[in-house]
Amino acid sequence: MEMKDDIYIQWYPGHMTKAKREMQEKLKMVDMVIELRDARVPNASKNPMLEEIIQQKPRLIILSKKDKANAFMTTRWIEKLRNAHTRVLAINILQDSFHTQVIEESQELMKEKIAKMIRRGIRPRAIRAMVVGIPNVGKSTFINRIARKKVAQTGDRPGVTRSLQWVKVNQALELLDTPGVLWPKFEDPQVGVLLAVTGAIRDEVLPLEEISVWAMRYLISKYPQQICDRYHIEVEDDPYEMFKKIAEKRCFFLENQKLDHKRAMETFLRELRDDKLGSITWEELCEDSECA
Ligand SMILES: Nc1nc2c(ncn2[C@@H]2O[C@H](COP(=O)(O)OP(=O)(O)O)[C@@H](O)[C@H]2O)c(=O)[nH]1
Ligand SMILES: [Mg+2]
Structure with a gap:
């Protein structure tokens, strides 16, 4: 049975510290981060500490649920979020074919590092990336679709330690098979409202x-x-x-x-x-x- 992530359960301070530490451990193994956010609420669906957690790692932001967002606003958000080490793509994870696009954007982000390896005579290995985001932004759907198979996620349960597994996207890109689940910005009541409007929070609690x-x-x-x-x-x-x-x-x-x-x-x-x-x-x- 697949455990449905929930915005509210489990996020007490100790758990946040643990999630952060675990992610920092895994980050040592990857070259870049693929951060998922909901295109309808690109700011409210982020983790408030992500930048601090990933440090200067190159980042590909995927604005998911593009089909549900206003197209003009999505274009503007893409522009706003893009910077020197951050690229941005908006996709409908359920329907778009984004395989090639994600690989190309990742290669673009890692371009300098790859060029450096080639100059030093090292044959570049596949880029390694980790998918991260708050609950319900589409992380599992994204990993399963880009891997073109259902990826087992037994490690989702706390306390289950297991070795890192890589999902091969193609010879140039591989992903960690379990996403990093982070918490939203609870302290901002407006974030709660926005996550409720978009259905990320169960109705009983609002x-x-x-x-x-x-x-x-x-x-x-x-x-x-x-x-x-x-x-x-x-x-x-x-x-x-x-x-x-x-x-x-x-x-x-x-x-x-x-x-x-x-x-x-x-x-x-x-x-x-x-x-x-x-x-x-x-x-x-x-x-x-x-x-x-
Ligand atoms: N319409 C639409 N629904 C999506 C998209 N991506 C994910 N979903 C849906 O959003 C819900 C949460 O997705 P899931 O992968 O479980 O999110 P996770 O909690 O981040 O792993 C599921 O019902 C998905 O079918 C998208 O791009 N468009
Ligand atoms: Mg999931």
């Missing part, structure tokens, strides 16, 4: 009203047309008015004949996550360096 009202407010200001197209209602500034209209439109009534706002909120959130409101990016580019 306040439905806060999440749906925030999401509706954001759509009203950035994606009003997508609300119109879905619900055929006129868009107003007040999110609560919108839930009222949705309840009316869908005939969501309580036993006392009053409108059932809660049901409208639940329906809206479910439809959002099922992509019924189209492709949406939930984070604007921020100017401060916190964002990269």
